[in-house]
Amino acid sequence: MTEQPLRTWDEVREEMLAGDPEFRKEWARSEPLYSVIGAVLGRRAELGLTQAELAARMGKQQPAIARFEAGNSENPTLGFLQQLAGALDMRLVVHLEPNPEPARQVT
Numbered sequence: 673m674t675e676q677p678l679r680t681w682d683e684v685r686e687e688m689l690a691g692d693p694e695f696r697k698e699w700a701r702s703e704p705l706y707s708v709i710g711a712v713l714g715r716r717a718e719l720g721l722t723q724a725e726l727a728a729r730m731g732k733q734q735p736a737i738a739r740f741e742a743g744n745s746e747n748p749t750l751g752f753l754q755q756l757a758g759a760l761d762m763r764l765v766v767h768l769e770p771n772p773e774p775a776r777q778v779t
Contacts, residue, residue, distance in 0.1 A: 700773075708753065709741055715760045729759035 688695045716726055723737040730737075732755075739745045740752075750766070757764040 705746070705748075706743065708748075709743060711762075712756055712760065713741060715762060719760065721760075726756075726759055730755045 685699070689699060716723075721729075722734075723741070724734040727734045727737045736745075740748060740756075745752075750764070754764050756762075
């Protein structure tokens with residue numbers, strides 16, 4: 673039996689998005705949050721900050737950062753996101769755009 677090469681998360685995600693409508697729907701709903709989490713993790717790493725150091729910059733406790741980074745903060749407030757951005761020397765940009773797959777009207 674030959675070993676299958678390990679696939680990246682991007683490869684697995686793309687396969688699931690192509691073949692699983694429920695996953696695609698959930699991904700569309702949650703992707704904005706995970707995109708922000710990824711940006712925070714990347715910037716925190718660039719700056720060499722621990723969760724505790726980031727929390728201190730925000731006037732928060734470390735568990736608040738841990739919950740956010742783990743995705744356990746489903747609805748972070750704009751205020752929290754603005755604090756994060758400021759503490760990371762970033763700027764928060766929020767906008768709405770048309771959905772490429774319009775929702776079907778229920779009749």
